[in-house]
Amino acid sequence: MAPIPKTMSGVLIEENGGVEVLKWxxxxxxxxxxxxxxxxxxxxIGVNxxxxxxxTGLYKPPSGLPLITGKEAAGTVISSRSPLLKEGDRVAYLGDATYAQFTSANPSTTLVAPLPAGLPTETAAAALLQGLTALTFIREAAGIKQELGVSLGPWTLVHAAAxxxxSQLVQILSVMGxxxxxxAGSKEKCEIARKNGAQFTIDSSTEDIATRVKEITSGKGVDVIFDGIGKATFDLDLEIVARKGLVIVFGNASGAAGPVDLFKLMAKNIKIMRPSMPNYITTEEERKEFTTxxxxxxxxxxxxxxxxKVYDLKGVAEAHTDLEGRKTTGKLLLRV
Structure with a gap:
């Protein structure tokens, strides 16, 4: 391989703020x-x-600022001091500081997965973090363990389903039955969710979600809610969840949910979780099981x-703007 340079290009955050703080x-x-x-x-590089x-500063990095952000990417190993991987291996990985040309990672302590033949690098980068998030939350947080394509599982609801x-949650839940x-926030996004396997869709821009959920479930409500929106939908979740149901809040697209009045949970014995995907893949066995x-x-x-859409790494500000403006359906990638 070519000699490794001493410097590289990337995106650095030196202060918290809007997209203008993403410095090339x-x-x-x-x-x-x-x-x-x-x-x-x-x-x-995946954008999340x-x-x-x-x-913005909603989450504080352990090492403080300045920061190269980014949590997933895919590429090629160009140097190795690990017995687990060698130069030339194609990998997808979860780690830190991925908004750059080069990133270091330790495959003994974090997820660095060799890519099987036939799986494009671009696909792996697009699927890894959100796919593992969906899969671990379905399996571990919700405890849905049915065999793929066999069981008729519980009533589930996915917010921001496009x-x-x-999209990953909808597809995996559909495969599991x-x-x-x-x-979703438009007819077009609802159509995407239907194509991905949702039996019922609700256009949140024109329909009342609570009314439609009660109609669809004959008044029962849903057993498991997957909510990546947060503040704007949390009170609604408590209204539409079934007795003994589970609300899984995993994102803050509209701001952080809560605080929670515990007395609101008593009427239906509601359970609430705020899981973290990395805590489900802390061991080598867990990482192998879920990536496989x-x-x-x-x-x-x-x-x-x-x-x-695939953006140039230098154009990351546009990607963040589109993501936060909810103008996207599916995954955003940065090309190095």
Whole structure:
């Protein structure tokens, strides 16, 4: 391989704020490998809401600012001090500081998954974080363990069902046979959710969600709600969830949900969770189990990833603007 340069291009955040704080730099230091680490030349980088949270200051990075944000990417190992991977391996990974040409990662402590033959690097970058989020939340948080395509599962509802994580949730729940309602903000987005397998859709821009849920479920409500919107939908969730139902809040697209008045949970014995996907893949066995299942779903075509747009890394501000403006359906990628 070509010699590794000492500096690289990337996007640096030196202060919290709007998209104007995403600064393009051409003189960032290339990471120096420690024992057990690999250096990855990024090809495609996933854009996620969590990236905007670190940019605005909603989430505080452990090391503070300045910060290279980004939590997932896919590319090629160009240097290795790990026995688990070698130079030339194609990988998709979860880590930190992915908004750059090169990123270091330790495959013994974080998810760095070799890509199977036939799975494009672009697809892996688009599917990894949101696909694993959907899969672990369905399996672990909701406890839906039915065999794929066999069981008729509980009533489920997915908010923002045409977005990146929402689309993955809808598809995987559909493959598993769950009864599903999807909400989305337009007719076009509802059609995407239907094509992904939702039996019922609700256009939140023109329909009353609570009324429609009661109609669809004959007054029962839904057993499991997957809510990546947060503040704007949380009170609604408590209204439409079934007795002994579960509300899984995993995102803050409209702001953080809560605080919660615990007395509101008593009338229906409601359970609430705020899970974190990384806490479901902390062991090597967990990482292997969930990536293997996700890659199989992608390779067999049971689940697909719709890429809304691929932006140049230098144009990341446009990607954040589109994501926060809810102008997108599916996944946003940055090309290095």
């Amino acid at each position: 730099k051409t003189d960032l230091p290339v990471p120096q490998l420690k024992d057990g680490e690999v250096l990855i030349r990024n090809e495609f 809401y969590i990236d905007t949270y670190f940019r 977005g990146g994580t929402g 769950a009864k599903m309602i999807a909400t 299942e996700l890659f199989d779903l992608l390779l067999t075509g049971k689940v697909h990833t719709h890429i809304h």
